[in-house]
Amino acid sequence: MSIRIMGTGSALPEKTVSNLELTKLVDTSDEWIRERTGIAQRHISTGETLVTLAAEACGRALENAGRDASQVELLLVATCSPERGIPCAACQVQRVLGAENAAAFDLNAACSGFLFALHTACAYVEAGIYQNALVAGGEVLSKIVDWTDRGTCILFGDGAGAVFVEKSGTGGILGFVQHSDGTRGDVLKCDSRALKNPYVELPMEAEFVQMDGREVFSFAVRQVPACIREVLTKTGVRAEEVDLFVLHQANRRILETIAKRLAVDMERFPMNLDRVGNMSSASIPVLLDELNRSGRLERGSRIVLAGFGAGLTYGACLVEW
Numbered sequence: 001m002s003i004r005i006m007g008t009g010s011a012l013p014e015k016t017v018s019n020l021e022l023t024k025l026v027d028t029s030d031e032w033i034r035e036r037t038g039i040a041q042r043h044i045s046t047g048e049t050l051v052t053l054a055a056e057a058c059g060r061a062l063e064n065a066g067r068d069a070s071q072v073e074l075l076l077v078a079t080c081s082p083e084r085g086i087p088c089a090a091c092q093v094q095r096v097l098g099a100e101n102a103a104a105f106d107l108n109a110a111c112s113g114f115l116f117a118l119h120t121a122c123a124y125v126e127a128g129i130y131q132n133a134l135v136a137g138g139e140v141l142s143k144i145v146d147w148t149d150r151g152t153c154i155l156f157g158d159g160a161g162a163v164f165v166e167k168s169g170t171g172g173i174l175g176f177v178q179h180s181d182g183t184r185g186d187v188l189k190c191d192s193r194a195l196k197n198p199y200v201e202l203p204m205e206a207e208f209v210q211m212d213g214r215e216v217f218s219f220a221v222r223q224v225p226a227c228i229r230e231v232l233t234k235t236g237v238r239a240e241e242v243d244l245f246v247l248h249q250a251n252r253r254i255l256e257t258i259a260k261r262l263a264v265d266m267e268r269f270p271m272n273l274d275r276v277g278n279m280s281s282a283s284i285p286v287l288l289d290e291l292n293r294s295g296r297l298e299r300g301s302r303i304v305l306a307g308f309g310a311g312l313t314y315g316a317c318l319v320e321w
């Protein structure tokens with residue numbers, strides 16, 4: 001592939017909520033949350049929507065790439081917390097940006113959503129259908145989280161990140177792998193609307209996010225190292241030749257276990273989950289944007305992006321910056 005990430009952007013809600021503040025809602029403690037997850041605070045929307053956050057992130061990615069919204073040919077938004085069933089978030093973002101020439105649609109692969117959307121965009125560009133794409137991952141998870149469930153409400157945050165990708169000469173995105181295991185969908189789920197019509201009314205099973213934390217943990221620490229090894233084998237690159245591993249920011253203990261299994265120093269696993277929590281499909285592009293803007297990504301750096309989440313879904317990608 002010869003598709004390069006030309007610009008990154010992100011946007012977070014203004015309000016931050018500390019672990020201490022959560023102790024007013026559920027029976028928990030700052031110490032428990034930090035120790036089990038590494039999270040100290042998260043950003044929670046008090047008015048920002050998925051569309052405003054994603055549009056802001058996309059605008060910044062375009063500015064960073066030096067491109068105009070009218071140049072965008074494909075606009076993808078990965079999300080599992082859209083504010084509307086229809087129209088899709090990508091069309092709403094398109095309207096805000098004025099990206100009138102883009103084809104726009106959403107994609108839901110939960111916390112792997114951004115990676116799956118990036119892969120989709122690359123496939124379109126690689127096939128010559130489009131020359132470029134704007135790919136965002138955004139969530140307002142705070143509206144689908146059960147704020148009385150201490151096992152989940154402490155984990156998640158709201159936000160959005162985006163990248164602008166374009167056909168380029170060399171380097172760029174070197175390889176992808178992605179996998180899904182629908183047989184294990186019950187370990188992390190959230191129903192949308194119950195079947196209700198003049199002929200039937202069925203109860204809703206899980207209006208809010210429901211999770212078997214231990215199952216998700218063991219899935220992540222088993223499958224993520226395997227799929228990172230898979231993408232490295234596919235591209236002929238060794239783990240020691242990778243500069244940074246930019247992973248979905250679910251939990252510090254998950255990242256530490258993955259690093260250990262890959263025999264890679266934790267210094268090469270940048271983290272922002274302490275400040276933003278788990279933002280599902282926004283995690284990877286927000287962290288990537290922070291690294292880009294702080295000058296940690298040098299031209300030619302090799303970066304592995306890897307995500308995992310509900311579905312179950314998981315995937316990895318190797319990028320030469």
Ligand code: COA
Pocket residue numbers: 027028029032033036037111150151152154211212213214216217250251278308309310
């Ligand atoms: N504060 C205090 N105690 C809590 C708590 C909280 N926020 N949440 C759960 N507990 C309690 C449980 O009720 C349980 O108490 P009990 O022993 O009296 O029954 C105890 O802590 C242990 O619960 P358990 O669920 O076994 O904890 P854990 O060590 O597995 O940690 C997670 C829970 C959620 C932090 C952990 O399973 C995890 O990180 N899983 C991955 C989740 C994830 O990343 N999901 C998103 C993937 S995209």
